[in-house]
Amino acid sequence: MWKFVGESVVGTSHIATAAPCQDASKIVSHTSTSGTLIAACGDGAGTALHADVGVQLACKTITELCELHLSTHGPLSTISQQHVEDWLAILKSRIDDEASMLRVSRRELATTLLVALLGDDDSCFFQLGDGAMIIGNMASYETIFWPQSGEYVNTTMFVTDDNALSNVQFVFRQGRIDRFAAFTDGLERLVLKFSDRTVHRPFFDRMFDGMQSASMEKLSTDLRSFLESEAVNSRTDDDKTLILACRISGFPHDSTTL
Amino acid sequence: MDQVPFGSATFSQAEIFAENPEPRVPCLLVLDVSGSMLGDPIRQLNDGISSFRDELISDPLAAKRVEPAIITFGEDVRLITDFGTADSFFPPVLTTSGSTPMGAAVSLAIDTIAIRKQLYKTNGIAYYRPWVFLVSDGAPTDEWQAVAARAVQCQNDKAFSLFSVGVEGADLSTLSKFSSRAALSLKGLQFREMFVWLSSSLKSVSRSTPGEAVPLSNPATPDGWASA
Numbered sequence: 001m002w003k004f005v006g007e008s009v010v011g012t013s014h015i016a017t018a019a020p021c022q023d024a025s026k027i028v029s030h031t032s033t034s035g036t037l038i039a040a041c042g043d044g045a046g047t048a049l050h051a052d053v054g055v056q057l058a059c060k061t062i063t064e065l066c067e068l069h070l071s072t073h074g075p076l077s078t079i080s081q082q083h084v085e086d087w088l089a090i091l092k093s094r095i096d097d098e099a100s101m102l103r104v105s106r107r108e109l110a111t112t113l114l115v116a117l118l119g120d121d122d123s124c125f126f127q128l129g130d131g132a133m134i135i136g137n138m139a140s141y142e143t144i145f146w147p148q149s150g151e152y153v154n155t156t157m158f159v160t161d162d163n164a165l166s167n168v169q170f171v172f173r174q175g176r177i178d179r180f181a182a183f184t185d186g187l188e189r190l191v192l193k194f195s196d197r198t199v200h201r202p203f204f205d206r207m208f209d210g211m212q213s214a215s216m217e218k219l220s221t222d223l224r225s226f227l228e229s230e231a232v233n234s235r236t237d238d239d240k241t242l243i244l245a246c247r248i249s250g251f252p253h254d255s256t257t258l
Numbered sequence: 259m260d261q262v263p264f265g266s267a268t269f270s271q272a273e274i275f276a277e278n279p280e281p282r283v284p285c286l287l288v289l290d291v292s293g294s295m296l297g298d299p300i301r302q303l304n305d306g307i308s309s310f311r312d313e314l315i316s317d318p319l320a321a322k323r324v325e326p327a328i329i330t331f332g333e334d335v336r337l338i339t340d341f342g343t344a345d346s347f348f349p350p351v352l353t354t355s356g357s358t359p360m361g362a363a364v365s366l367a368i369d370t371i372a373i374r375k376q377l378y379k380t381n382g383i384a385y386y387r388p389w390v391f392l393v394s395d396g397a398p399t400d401e402w403q404a405v406a407a408r409a410v411q412c413q414n415d416k417a418f419s420l421f422s423v424g425v426e427g428a429d430l431s432t433l434s435k436f437s438s439r440a441a442l443s444l445k446g447l448q449f450r451e452m453f454v455w456l457s458s459s460l461k462s463v464s465r466s467t468p469g470e471a472v473p474l475s476n477p478a479t480p481d482g483w484a485s486a
Contacts (some may be wrong), residue, residue: 046467149384152384152386152416153281153385153386154463154466154467154472186467193279194279195275195279196382237465238467
């Protein structure tokens, strides 16, 4: 069983210009496989006219495609790089449809995308663009992929790029993961140490410890007020998304209770 | 800088990057200090560089992220101030002499940027696309065609952005050949206004995040420091 929360909050620079939040996230607890959690988030490009539409469409579409795969093909181990590329191709065609309805080019819906499928004994991750996903336990955390950027710090990759399918990073991992987090680039410099490419551990220790006692409803409000806090806003004026998921202690994963 | 042995200079750089892991915005000024800049032009240019520094250090983020450097060309071509953050930018007072070896200066600029990028990579420092600001009141007195073509190729490859600015008397059409955009003509000796614009543009760049358009104000407006 997972306890999870995910929130996207508009950045202060976007509040100033009355721009919509161009981050989004979606978390689905897949019911037909035992306790697989699907988490997706993304950051719409600031230069894209309908980045908010693009990122929401991307999170919704990709979680649906993942669910469909799990329902029809079964375990996570059946997912390959090829499946991920197929899903991204489908996503691109949905973005194209949306773009033509809005009478804009595909790049006006440009967004990054980070996706995790967390099963009982294994997991899959894929990512296009910046932001990062981290996994951990009580002792340590690690990033799945380091944030993807172009040569320059203010450039990244998007699902709408022509070469998106070759840029996507995919990994399948054996083993059980107890703690998972994903975030967009607005939080990168608060939670990652760029000097040695590691995770800022005290941050996640505090966040996950805080999750243990709170109810799911309270978690959303608490996370939102954290993301809107002065402490966070003084470090970033960008939109920011944080997804946190941890296994609830006291529920053995191979539960035999009937 | 020259008297520091290579080893300890490298070491001190690593230390600086460890203390300040902020992403960097390199900005290389390539400045004409040939004899014709004598008098008011060089005085105004020096004043402009001082205000450039003041503007950058008054902004806490820009002070840590923007890295100015200066190459001068006149009697010789020299990197007189190597890249470093604005809070450690202490440019010398420029004096004039000699001719206008612009080709050699731009060639040194291209190499200096490549070396800087390599140093960032070695130290795990993220960076923005470098800016080169080429300022002259004349025309090249050395071989420049091949270098200009190389500079434009670099800009097409997004290795850096180059802005060329002509002071009164400059050969604007030759200056334009170094840049993928048209050269700007400085109005009068508004170096101060030019550097204030440059620092505020760099402040915007240093705040920009992926996929975000950097709002640059057009300097060639009636109130601006340049005419196109």
